[in-house]
Amino acid sequence: MINSPERVAPDTLARVQAEIERLGFRPSRAAQSLKQERAGAWGLELNSAGFGRLGAILDTFLIELTTGAAERGSHVVPFTAADSAEPLPAYERLVASRVADGFVLTDTRRDDPRPAWLEAHRVPYAAFGRVWDDPGITSWVDVDGASGVDAAVRHLADQGYERIGYLGWPEGSPVGDDRRSGWVRATTDLGLAHPEWQATSTQSLPAACRAAAGLLDQLGLPGRSARPGRPGRSGPGVAIVCASDALALGAWRVLVERGLEPGVDVGLVCFDDTDIAEALDLSSLHQPLDRVAERVLHLLATGPDSRDPAGGLLLPPELVVRSSSKPAGNRTTRKEK
Amino acid sequence: MINSPERVAPDTLARVQAEIERLGFRPSRAAQSLKQERAGAWGLELNSAGFGRLGAILDTFLIELTTGAAERGSHVVPFTAADSAEPLPAYERLVASRVADGFVLTDTRRDDPRPAWLEAHRVPYAAFGRVWDDPGITSWVDVDGASGVDAAVRHLADQGYERIGYLGWPEGSPVGDDRRSGWVRATTDLGLAHPEWQATSTQSLPAACRAAAGLLDQLGLPGRSARPGRPGRSGPGVAIVCASDALALGAWRVLVERGLEPGVDVGLVCFDDTDIAEALDLSSLHQPLDRVAERVLHLLATGPDSRDPAGGLLLPPELVVRSSSKPAGNRTTRKEK
Incomplete structure (x- = not known):
């Protein structure tokens, strides 16, 4: 009735509206959901590999997504899969019980069973991360x-x-290989290519320290024991680009x-611009998570049939320059320590 | 009908059940919610001050809470308040729209408007963190x-x-003052009390570094410039307890x-056992977030009228010992660096 007030006698309407006011009535989401067959919610798997770990950005992404969803009248329902290698039962359960209308995927990877399953079941979804297995699927946004x-x-x-090395992840991860290709491309373009100036490590700090130590040796900056005095600053400057902030912590x-x-002795730039980079005053590539969240919510709102046929969206990260990539001579004001 | 199959003729029942099977029917959460007037969801405010920041533990807590809620047939709905100093409108909106049946509070503080508002509106809630303003409210669990x-x-x-200093937060935060009181108590009991061996800092890394440097000077371990050689290891061992892992990163x-x-030259123990402590191999006090989540969900499930009259629950944190608090002589196996 209150959805069509013009069909009610004015007296009745006034009485009903006064009563509504008195009772503090608000539309019930449960009642609306039943009518629309929608939960008004998007599921988000919290994968402990990508969430709450050193240098993770998904917690920030969740805040952006939560805020953006509320602006669109929906909300986010986080969930966990009992076995993160077999996540489909958890997705199926959320759809079947109508807790979620669709999903936001993160941590997309090769041989990811989720996009095909969601397509087959006509469940709306949008991914933060390319759908690596199927170039025909375009419901994603990623950072370049x-x-x-x-x-x-x-x-x-x-x-x-001038001597710019790379500390990356072991070959085979699509995100890691993508990031490394930028180092290969730019150093080649600039005539600074030295394919041997690279090392790989997992996200573990001891492993990152070992890899960074070896890379610095290769780049001509050996350990203190080998050089009794203050390390020289002569010669072409050495710098390292890291595939993540966690690797940069090791370096x-x-x-x-x-x-x-x-910055002064060795340039350092890392990726993800997490709290670690900020705390250690390291230059880092910032992922525009607000724009990623907005795009994901847009893809979900427009639905599977009207997805942008132009393909997924690649957003460039923004380089945040801090003291770790400014040689002393190039600094106008020296940052307070 | 399918909730009371005994009231239906056997033939009809068989036909209906076959049809249910064919259609893959599952109970709709939206329909059940409407009937029960319950959303089956607990709201959790994502406060950017406590979430996704350096040394934050709320992301891990969210994973525990999400997993525990699913085991109890409910789920968690994160939300953000447009103004974190005035959070009540966001809470009110979630209740009014029936997106959440109640709330899990975190980041409880003095002059916290939320518990009184929730009590007044008879909205179920349970807090991770003491309700500092009202000892009569017992719907909380906290870490001691x-x-x-x-x-x-x-x-x-x-x-x-033997020379055990404390690096804490500025006086006035209930959590910080509580943690500091443990240092005062234990050093007094052990005859090691030196009230001057403390420094305070906010969670910011530059501030923590400055405070830690001053504290180390006081404890007799000045900077390298003051001691040309390798710092001596003679005399009673110096150690620092930090109120958080973020402060410990500064130290x-x-x-x-x-x-x-x-560990070898200076003992170091911190609080929260986040990824930072693990990465830097620092001893730290681990908050039992799985048990906190379980207790919060139990308090929510039993409802406001049957809350444990014994009062809130204080759980002891567990000390995780790593290399930062083992002097060289006390180490059986030296950790790989």
Whole structure:
């Protein structure tokens, strides 16, 4: 009745509306959902591999997504899969019980069973991360790792660093391989290519420290024991681009242990711009998570049939320059320590 | 009908059940919610001050809460308040629209408007964190910071450290004051009390570094410039207990810069056992977030009228011992670096 007030006698309407006011009536989401057969909610799997771990950005993404969903009258329902390698039962359960109308995927990977399953069951979804297995699926938004690392290398070269190495993840992860390709491309373009100046490590700090130490040796900045005095600042500047902030923490630790100052003695740029980069004053590539969340919610709102036929959206990360990539001579004001 | 199959003729029942099977019918949460007037969901405010920041534990808590809620047939709905200082409108909106049946509070503080508002509106809630303003409210579970820090001090004393300082938050935060009181209590009990051996800092890394540097000076371990050689290991061992892992990152950075090895030259124990502590191999007080989540969900399930009259529950944190609080002589196996 209150949805069509023009069909009610004015007296009745006034009485009903007064009563509604008195009772503090609000539309019930449960009642609306039943009528519309919609929960008004998007499921988001909390994968402990990508969430709440060192250098993770998904917690920030969840805040952006939650805020953006509320602006569109919906909300986010996080869930966990009992077995993260077999996530489909958890997705199926949320759809079957109508707790979620669709899903936001993160941590997309090769041989990811989720997009095909969701397509087959006509469940709306949008991914933060490319759908690597099927170029025909375009319901995704991602951050362009290659162009980000490319920009980081050019920034370092502009600052006068000439020996630019790369500390990345072991080959085979699509995100890691994408980021590394930016280093290969930019150093080749700039005539600074030295394919041997790279090392790989998992996200573990001890492993990152070992890999960074080896890379610094290769780049001509060995440990303190090998050089009794203060390390020289002569010769072309050495810099390292890291595939993540967690790897950069390892590199930073080795630098500090060797008495080398980030920026002054060795340039350092990392990826993800997490709290670690901010805390250690490291230059980093910032993922525009607000725009990612907005795009994901837009894809979900427009529905599976009207998806942008132009394909997924690649957003460039923004390079946040801090003291770790400014040689002393290039600094106008020295940051307070 | 299918909720009372005994009231239906057997033939009809068989036909209906076959049809249900054919259509893959599942109970609709929306329909059940309407009938029960319940959303089956608990709201959780994502406060950016406590979530997704350096050393934050709420992301891990969210995973525990999400998993525990699913086991009880409910789910968690995260939300953000447009103004975190005035959160009530966001709570009101979730209740009015029936998106949430009640709330899990985190980041409880003095002059917190939420418990009184929720009580007045008879909205179920349970808090991770004491309800500091009203000892009569017992719907909370918290981690006993004082007993945790007390245990850390005793552990350091057992390991042979005798000059035990404290790096804490500025006075006035209930959680910070609680944790500091454990240091006061244990050092007094052990005859190691030196009230001047403390420093305070916010969670910001530069501030933590400055505070840690001053505290180390006071404790007799000045900077490298003041001591040309390798710092001496003679005299009673120096140790620092930190109120958080973020503060410990500042202390760790100063130690590394001064050429001091955590554990060997200076004992270090921190609080929260986040990814930072694990990455830097720092001993830390682990909050039992799985048990906190379980208790919160239990309080919500039993409802406001049958709340445990015994009062809120204080859980002791568990001390996770890593290399930062083991002097070299006390180590059976030296950890791989």
